[in-house]
Amino acid sequence: MSNELLKVENLEVQFKSGSTVTKAVNGVSFTLNRKENIGIVGESGSGKSVTATSLLRLIPSPPGHISGGKILFEGKDLLTLSDKEMRDIRGNDISMIFQDPLTSLNPVFTVGDQIMESIKLHQKVSKKEAKQKAIQMLQLVGIPAPEKRLNMYPHEFSGGMRQRVMIAIALSCNPKLLIADEPTTALDVTVQAQILELMKKLQDEFNTSIIMITHDLGVVWEICHKVLVMYAGNVIEYGTVEEIHDHPMHPYTWGLLDSQITENIEDHEMLTTIPGSPPDLRQEIKGCPFAPRCSYTQDICFSKAPEMVEVKEKHFVACHFQTKENRLNRKERSTHVRAVVKS
Amino acid sequence: MAESQAILQASDVVETNERSLFKKLIRNRFAAFGLFIMLLLILTAIFAPILATHSPDKMNVTKTLLGIGAEGHLLGTDNYGRDIFSRLVYGARISILVGLGAVLFGAVIGSLLGVIAGYFGGKFDSIIMRIMDGLSAFPFILLAITLMSVLGQGLLNVIIAIGIGNIPGFARVVRGQVLSVKQSEYIEVTRSLGAKHGRIIFHHVLPNSIAPLIVYATMSIAGAIISEASLSFLGLGVQPPTASWGSMLQDGKNFLVLNPHMATIPGLAILITVVGINLFGDGLRDALDPKMKV
Incomplete structure (x- = not known):
């Protein structure tokens, strides 16, 4: 039995409405080994949930459809299975927990x-x-x-x-794989901790791999081995938790990290935010999708889309300025948009 | 553990759901009146042979057009000397039978079509709902008359004709409900567990769409009773001499001046029944509406 449980290659998901096509997921690739957990992070509308639901082929169709790529689960491409074969996998080999337990x-x-x-x-x-x-x-x-x-x-x-x-x-x-779509978002903080604890405990008991979709990086550090950072339907950074936590590379990941509450935050300090909002996925994006909100941009960012580059072992980044010969230095928190409110 | 104990105890209080529905219904005076009328009608229909003082179809040419209370005839006799009270009591059977039968027929077929249209959407939705639009473009009674002339007379055909007229309404109500229920997260959860469409539809979508369906069905019974009376009045309903409130009205209309109670009594019976059912339906709607919880 190979150790590789799930391999997603260049997954593309589109939503069609009339003549407009929304590219919700744009070439997502990752691999997940047995008993390993991966976190998919990103802000609302970045394609996390669509990626996860399309693994089970559950995106509402029409209007959505998986327009490209492969989802290899134990070597079988889920996209080529019949509806009946797919039903046998749902709930049995792969199951899912949803965001809102109340509904x-x-x-x-x-x-x-x-x-x-x-x-x-x-x-x-x-x-x-x-x-x-x-x-x-x-x-x-x-x-x-x-x-x-x-x-x-x-x-x-x-x-x-x-x-x-x-x-x-x-x-x-x-199941061999559990997809958890923001399982703790709708719960209050103490209950969140209990649920995470429970998931960790049960994972050991059932030998399940988990795909954890969240926008709470704390959850990722807590239970994941790998992280996939998504932005506007693209993977922009992918690597082990240690790497992403200690050496994040993409300016968007920096922004995400800076917007977290940490223990050394000062009194009355405002949290850093990433200015602007994600691009409209109905339009063709030229260049780097994050460029309009990035504080490190240069001309090339608006004309050419960056490719995924392996900058270190098991650490991939899609940014023009994070190649081996070319490195950006992360700005101090204070140079980002930040306001200090004195009481 | 203390917390979980408290939760367990609290939950004991909640187990009174169905009872409170009935209580809510009874507390509403109009609904209670409606329920009373409906029960009265059903009991009358069941115990018609016991209640009737004469045979409903037996003619007596020597005792035609008697007044109320004359010669042992509680509500008098009609132009053939038949006992009006007995005919009224037996007529209730026809009304109930057609009311329930036609609505059941319309509800089963209409709900099935509505569920398919709402759940699968797309082409199914367009085709089914356009046919329903076409069907409801005909005035109800015209449709029923057409169907009756195609199917021929008889009680079963009356039920089918009125039932077909009821299909579009049910299809619409169910489709609308299914459209909202199928968006629910628990439907997606069930899909993620690998359930088949049939299972999702009958175990999850339909039970959650049932409340408005029940209310609509109740209201439709009143409509079906009127339709049956109309068809019988026009001579397309049940075959004479079988007593039906509609055919009694038809017989009575020729003697409006001479013997007005011959027409007014079945008319009143129809009126009271329909008002009662509608009041009950209104009360049921209020009781089932979670937003109107007292």
Whole structure:
């Protein structure tokens, strides 16, 4: 069994509406090994979620369609599978946790029904066995009195509990890959920590790889081995967590890092922001997509799109000025747009 | 653990969902009245043989056009000497049968079409909904008359004709509901678990679209009862001598001056029934609407 679980090559996803074409994902490539976690980060609209949902071929079609690339899962190209073969993979080999636990559960069925549904979809088990398994899963995700909870409806659960149920559903068939689309965004901070802790614990137990989509870099440092930084449908930086954390290279990644709250931030200091907003993906982008917002731009940035370059081992960057012979120096935080408010 | 205990206890309080729906209905006085009328109608239809004082179809030429209460006839007799009260009671059977049957027919086919149109969208949606538009372009009664003349007379054909007229309404209501439900995240979750379309539709989309469907169906029963009465009035409904409120109206209209109660009594029966069902439907809509929680 090869160690490589998932290999995505040049994935392209487009949304068509009338005559306009939105290039939501534009040539994304990465590899994921067994038991390894990758974080996909980027701001809203950067194509993180579309990338993740297209791995399961779940983007709404029409208007969306995967217009190019390969998704090799254990060597099989998921894009060539029939609908039936794809259904067998969904929930069984690859499953997904969604952002909002409050709306992810069907309000008219009990929690138990919904956990059992995924078990019964993929395993030939009796109702009784499915129920046993559901109780076991609830126990595993830390829900007390699972026998009683099984017969309750989603509205009787809190947000954190519901996300635990979602994790139970996602892991009930022991998937090899778990795609988590901002699983902690809708939860409050203490619950976020619990859910992350739970995911780490269960990963060890189930030997699952995780694709973690988030805009919270803290989450990435916490559980991921690799990071993919996306901007406007493109991967702009890709490498190991250590590399990206210690030696980030792309000005956009710097911006993301600077906009985080860190422990050495001063009192009343405003957080740094990246000025401007992401480009309109309906229009053809000439040059580097980040150029209009970058504070390091030169002429070439507006005329030629930078290629992905391996600057160090396992560290790729798409920037004209981060090649081996050509290095930018990261500006101090204070030289970015920043305002200090004195009380 | 203390926290989870508290959650468990709190959840015991919530288990009263269905009861509170009924309570809400009863608290609304109009809905309660509507429910009373509907129950009365259903009981009358079921126990018609016991309630009726005479055979509904038995003619007696010596006792035609009797007044209310005359000679043991509670509501008098018609021009053939048939007991009006007994005909009214048996007529309730036809009304209920056609009302429920036609709505069931329309609801099943209409919902199926609506679900396909809403869920799959695209070409399915365009084709199905354009056909529905075409169907609803005909005035309801004209459509029913056309269908009746094609199908021929008879109770079953009345149900089918009125049922077909009900299809577009149901298709629209269900399609609209499905369009909103299918956007829900739990539908995407179910898809991500590898469920088939059929399973998603019948286990997840339909149960979440059912509330407006129930209200619409209730209201449609009233419409179907009126349609049946209209068809019978026009002589296209159930075959004489079977008693139907519509055909009683038809018989009565020739004696409006001489014997006005022959027409007014079945007319009142239709009026009260339809008002009752509509009031009940309104109450049901309010009770099922989460935004109107008291």
